[in-house]
Amino acid sequence: MKSKNSCRIITGALIITGGIITLLVIPETPSLGTMLLAGGIAFLVSSVINHRKYGDEPDSDERSRKIAAYGLSRAWMTGVLFMFCLIWLDALGMLRLGTQNALVASVLVLAFSAVIYQAWLFRKGDVGI
Protein backbone atom coordinates (compact mmCIF):
# COMPACT_ATOMS: atom_id res chain seq x y z
CA MET A 1 0.00 0.00 0.00
CA LYS A 2 1.18 3.53 -0.80
CA SER A 3 2.32 5.57 2.20
CA LYS A 4 -0.19 8.31 1.27
CA ASN A 5 -3.11 5.89 1.53
CA SER A 6 -1.87 4.25 4.73
CA CYS A 7 -1.42 7.71 6.32
CA ARG A 8 -4.96 8.62 5.32
CA ILE A 9 -6.38 5.36 6.71
CA ILE A 10 -4.57 5.88 10.02
CA THR A 11 -5.80 9.52 10.16
CA GLY A 12 -9.37 8.40 9.41
CA ALA A 13 -9.21 5.73 12.13
CA LEU A 14 -7.83 8.28 14.62
CA ILE A 15 -10.58 10.81 13.76
CA ILE A 16 -13.26 8.10 14.16
CA THR A 17 -11.77 7.12 17.54
CA GLY A 18 -11.77 10.82 18.53
CA GLY A 19 -15.41 11.11 17.47
CA ILE A 20 -16.44 8.05 19.51
CA ILE A 21 -14.54 9.31 22.58
CA THR A 22 -16.13 12.77 22.18
CA LEU A 23 -19.59 11.20 21.96
CA LEU A 24 -18.92 9.17 25.11
CA VAL A 25 -17.19 11.90 27.14
CA ILE A 26 -19.28 14.94 26.09
CA PRO A 27 -22.77 13.52 25.42
CA GLU A 28 -24.37 16.99 25.74
CA THR A 29 -22.79 18.14 22.44
CA PRO A 30 -23.41 15.22 20.09
CA SER A 31 -22.88 17.41 17.01
CA LEU A 32 -19.10 17.62 17.49
CA GLY A 33 -18.72 13.85 17.84
CA THR A 34 -20.99 13.24 14.85
CA MET A 35 -18.96 15.65 12.69
CA LEU A 36 -15.72 13.94 13.67
CA LEU A 37 -17.23 10.53 12.96
CA ALA A 38 -18.48 11.66 9.53
CA GLY A 39 -15.10 13.22 8.66
CA GLY A 40 -13.20 10.13 9.77
CA ILE A 41 -15.44 7.77 7.83
CA ALA A 42 -15.06 9.98 4.72
CA PHE A 43 -11.25 9.89 5.09
CA LEU A 44 -11.21 6.12 5.60
CA VAL A 45 -13.61 5.28 2.76
CA SER A 46 -11.93 7.59 0.23
CA SER A 47 -8.47 6.17 0.93
CA VAL A 48 -9.71 2.56 0.77
CA ILE A 49 -11.44 3.31 -2.56
CA ASN A 50 -8.27 5.02 -3.83
CA HIS A 51 -6.19 1.99 -2.84
CA ARG A 52 -8.60 -0.48 -4.45
CA LYS A 53 -8.71 1.60 -7.64
CA TYR A 54 -5.03 2.35 -8.17
CA GLY A 55 -3.12 0.01 -5.81
CA ASP A 56 0.57 0.85 -5.94
CA GLU A 57 0.36 2.56 -9.35
CA PRO A 58 0.50 6.37 -9.54
CA ASP A 59 -3.01 7.85 -9.30
CA SER A 60 -2.20 11.15 -11.02
CA ASP A 61 -0.09 12.36 -13.92
CA GLU A 62 1.20 15.82 -14.89
CA ARG A 63 -2.00 16.71 -16.78
CA SER A 64 -4.39 15.74 -13.96
CA ARG A 65 -2.24 17.56 -11.38
CA LYS A 66 -2.28 20.67 -13.59
CA ILE A 67 -6.06 20.45 -14.01
CA ALA A 68 -6.52 20.00 -10.25
CA ALA A 69 -4.33 23.04 -9.54
CA TYR A 70 -6.09 25.27 -12.08
CA GLY A 71 -9.54 24.09 -10.93
CA LEU A 72 -8.77 24.85 -7.30
CA SER A 73 -7.20 28.21 -8.14
CA ARG A 74 -10.37 29.24 -9.99
CA ALA A 75 -12.45 27.98 -7.05
CA TRP A 76 -10.31 30.18 -4.77
CA MET A 77 -11.16 33.21 -6.89
CA THR A 78 -14.87 32.30 -6.89
CA GLY A 79 -14.69 31.91 -3.11
CA VAL A 80 -13.08 35.33 -2.63
CA LEU A 81 -15.72 36.97 -4.83
CA PHE A 82 -18.49 35.18 -2.92
CA MET A 83 -17.06 36.29 0.45
CA PHE A 84 -16.85 39.91 -0.74
CA CYS A 85 -20.46 39.74 -1.95
CA LEU A 86 -21.53 38.30 1.43
CA ILE A 87 -19.72 40.98 3.40
CA TRP A 88 -21.10 43.81 1.25
CA LEU A 89 -24.65 42.45 1.34
CA ASP A 90 -24.33 42.17 5.11
CA ALA A 91 -22.87 45.68 5.44
CA LEU A 92 -25.66 47.15 3.30
CA GLY A 93 -28.27 45.27 5.32
CA MET A 94 -29.65 43.51 2.25
CA LEU A 95 -28.89 40.00 3.53
CA ARG A 96 -28.59 39.08 7.20
CA LEU A 97 -27.02 35.67 7.62
CA GLY A 98 -26.29 33.87 10.87
CA THR A 99 -22.74 32.65 11.49
CA GLN A 100 -23.58 29.01 10.85
CA ASN A 101 -25.42 29.82 7.63
CA ALA A 102 -22.57 32.03 6.40
CA LEU A 103 -19.97 29.34 7.11
CA VAL A 104 -22.09 26.58 5.57
CA ALA A 105 -22.67 28.75 2.47
CA SER A 106 -18.90 29.38 2.23
CA VAL A 107 -18.08 25.68 2.51
CA LEU A 108 -20.71 24.79 -0.11
CA VAL A 109 -19.55 27.49 -2.57
CA LEU A 110 -15.88 26.54 -2.16
CA ALA A 111 -16.52 22.79 -2.47
CA PHE A 112 -19.02 22.92 -5.33
CA SER A 113 -17.05 25.47 -7.35
CA ALA A 114 -13.92 23.30 -7.02
CA VAL A 115 -15.78 20.18 -8.16
CA ILE A 116 -17.49 22.02 -11.05
CA TYR A 117 -14.27 23.70 -12.31
CA GLN A 118 -12.31 20.45 -12.13
CA ALA A 119 -15.06 18.47 -13.87
CA TRP A 120 -15.24 21.14 -16.59
CA LEU A 121 -11.45 21.18 -17.09
CA PHE A 122 -11.26 17.35 -17.16
CA ARG A 123 -14.07 17.34 -19.73
CA LYS A 124 -12.21 19.94 -21.77
CA GLY A 125 -9.10 17.75 -21.65
CA ASP A 126 -6.45 20.29 -20.75
CA VAL A 127 -5.98 23.72 -19.29
CA GLY A 128 -6.12 26.37 -21.97
CA ILE A 129 -3.85 29.22 -20.93
Place this chain on the structure above:
Amino acid sequence: MMTTLRWKLLIGCCATVVGVLLILIRDWLPQSQKIPLLSILLIMGGLSYVVFVLMKSWYDKKSDVSEVIEDERILKIKAYTFMKAFLFSFTIVCILGILNFSRLWVMDARSAIMIVIFTMGGSSLLLSWYYNRQGDINGK
Protein backbone atom coordinates in the same frame (compact mmCIF):
# COMPACT_ATOMS: atom_id res chain seq x y z
CA MET B 1 -14.17 33.95 -30.14
CA MET B 2 -13.85 36.91 -27.83
CA THR B 3 -10.37 37.70 -26.57
CA THR B 4 -9.58 37.86 -22.85
CA LEU B 5 -9.24 41.65 -23.09
CA ARG B 6 -12.74 41.98 -24.53
CA TRP B 7 -14.17 39.68 -21.83
CA LYS B 8 -12.53 41.81 -19.12
CA LEU B 9 -13.84 45.02 -20.69
CA LEU B 10 -17.31 43.46 -20.97
CA ILE B 11 -17.28 42.50 -17.25
CA GLY B 12 -16.25 46.04 -16.24
CA CYS B 13 -18.90 47.62 -18.47
CA CYS B 14 -21.59 45.23 -17.17
CA ALA B 15 -20.78 46.16 -13.55
CA THR B 16 -21.05 49.85 -14.45
CA VAL B 17 -24.34 49.37 -16.32
CA VAL B 18 -25.82 47.34 -13.43
CA GLY B 19 -24.81 50.13 -11.05
CA VAL B 20 -26.52 52.78 -13.20
CA LEU B 21 -29.64 50.59 -13.61
CA LEU B 22 -29.86 50.07 -9.83
CA ILE B 23 -29.87 53.85 -9.28
CA LEU B 24 -32.61 54.27 -11.91
CA ILE B 25 -34.89 51.58 -10.44
CA ARG B 26 -34.08 52.12 -6.74
CA ASP B 27 -37.62 53.24 -5.88
CA TRP B 28 -39.00 49.82 -6.81
CA LEU B 29 -36.43 47.89 -4.77
CA PRO B 30 -36.40 47.00 -1.05
CA GLN B 31 -33.86 48.89 1.12
CA SER B 32 -33.96 51.73 -1.41
CA GLN B 33 -31.94 54.09 0.83
CA LYS B 34 -28.93 51.72 0.60
CA ILE B 35 -29.09 51.21 -3.17
CA PRO B 36 -27.06 54.35 -4.08
CA LEU B 37 -24.11 53.09 -1.99
CA LEU B 38 -24.21 49.72 -3.76
CA SER B 39 -24.58 51.46 -7.15
CA ILE B 40 -21.62 53.74 -6.48
CA LEU B 41 -19.53 50.72 -5.50
CA LEU B 42 -20.49 48.87 -8.68
CA ILE B 43 -19.90 51.90 -10.93
CA MET B 44 -16.56 52.75 -9.30
CA GLY B 45 -15.46 49.11 -9.37
CA GLY B 46 -16.50 48.62 -13.00
CA LEU B 47 -14.89 51.84 -14.22
CA SER B 48 -11.68 51.20 -12.25
CA TYR B 49 -11.49 47.70 -13.72
CA VAL B 50 -11.98 48.99 -17.28
CA VAL B 51 -9.31 51.68 -16.80
CA PHE B 52 -6.93 49.15 -15.19
CA VAL B 53 -7.41 46.64 -18.04
CA LEU B 54 -6.96 49.30 -20.72
CA MET B 55 -3.83 50.70 -19.06
CA LYS B 56 -2.33 47.22 -18.64
CA SER B 57 -3.07 46.37 -22.26
CA TRP B 58 -1.56 49.68 -23.42
CA TYR B 59 1.54 49.10 -21.25
CA ASP B 60 1.95 45.52 -22.52
CA LYS B 61 1.62 46.69 -26.12
CA LYS B 62 4.06 49.53 -25.60
CA SER B 63 6.78 47.58 -23.81
CA ASP B 64 6.02 44.19 -25.42
CA VAL B 65 6.60 42.40 -22.09
CA SER B 66 3.44 40.29 -21.92
CA GLU B 67 5.11 37.23 -23.44
CA VAL B 68 8.02 37.48 -21.07
CA ILE B 69 5.91 37.96 -17.92
CA GLU B 70 3.22 35.30 -18.48
CA ASP B 71 5.45 32.30 -19.14
CA GLU B 72 4.64 28.68 -18.19
CA ARG B 73 6.65 28.79 -14.96
CA ILE B 74 4.87 31.85 -13.59
CA LEU B 75 1.44 30.52 -14.53
CA LYS B 76 2.29 27.24 -12.78
CA ILE B 77 3.44 29.11 -9.67
CA LYS B 78 0.21 31.14 -9.68
CA ALA B 79 -1.96 28.01 -10.05
CA TYR B 80 -0.16 26.12 -7.28
CA THR B 81 -0.20 29.18 -5.01
CA PHE B 82 -3.96 29.58 -5.29
CA MET B 83 -4.48 25.81 -5.00
CA LYS B 84 -2.62 25.64 -1.68
CA ALA B 85 -4.33 28.84 -0.51
CA PHE B 86 -7.70 27.29 -1.38
CA LEU B 87 -6.94 24.10 0.56
CA PHE B 88 -5.70 26.07 3.58
CA SER B 89 -8.72 28.43 3.54
CA PHE B 90 -11.13 25.51 3.13
CA THR B 91 -9.59 23.84 6.19
CA ILE B 92 -9.90 27.09 8.17
CA VAL B 93 -13.58 27.47 7.15
CA CYS B 94 -14.26 23.88 8.26
CA ILE B 95 -12.47 24.43 11.59
CA LEU B 96 -14.39 27.68 12.16
CA GLY B 97 -17.62 25.84 11.35
CA ILE B 98 -16.84 23.05 13.82
CA LEU B 99 -15.84 25.54 16.55
CA ASN B 100 -18.98 27.61 16.01
CA PHE B 101 -21.25 24.61 15.67
CA SER B 102 -20.00 23.07 18.92
CA ARG B 103 -20.22 26.50 20.71
CA LEU B 104 -16.52 26.43 21.56
CA TRP B 105 -16.01 29.81 19.86
CA VAL B 106 -19.12 31.88 19.27
CA MET B 107 -18.67 34.72 16.76
CA ASP B 108 -20.91 36.81 14.52
CA ALA B 109 -21.22 36.23 10.78
CA ARG B 110 -19.25 39.33 9.79
CA SER B 111 -16.26 38.32 11.93
CA ALA B 112 -16.32 34.80 10.52
CA ILE B 113 -16.39 36.05 6.92
CA MET B 114 -13.65 38.61 7.60
CA ILE B 115 -11.46 35.87 9.13
CA VAL B 116 -12.00 33.73 6.01
CA ILE B 117 -11.25 36.64 3.64
CA PHE B 118 -8.05 37.54 5.49
CA THR B 119 -7.03 33.87 5.59
CA MET B 120 -7.57 33.54 1.85
CA GLY B 121 -5.69 36.74 1.05
CA GLY B 122 -2.91 36.25 3.56
CA SER B 123 -2.22 32.63 2.66
CA SER B 124 -2.11 33.41 -1.06
CA LEU B 125 0.29 36.33 -0.49
CA LEU B 126 2.60 34.26 1.71
CA LEU B 127 2.56 31.27 -0.64
CA SER B 128 3.12 33.48 -3.68
CA TRP B 129 6.16 35.05 -1.98
CA TYR B 130 7.45 31.59 -0.98
CA TYR B 131 7.07 30.00 -4.43
CA ASN B 132 8.48 33.03 -6.23
CA ARG B 133 11.46 32.93 -3.90
CA GLN B 134 11.84 29.19 -4.54
CA GLY B 135 11.79 29.81 -8.29
CA ASP B 136 9.75 26.85 -9.54
CA ILE B 137 7.30 24.13 -8.53
CA ASN B 138 9.24 20.89 -8.58
CA GLY B 139 7.81 17.46 -7.90
CA LYS B 140 4.65 18.63 -6.11
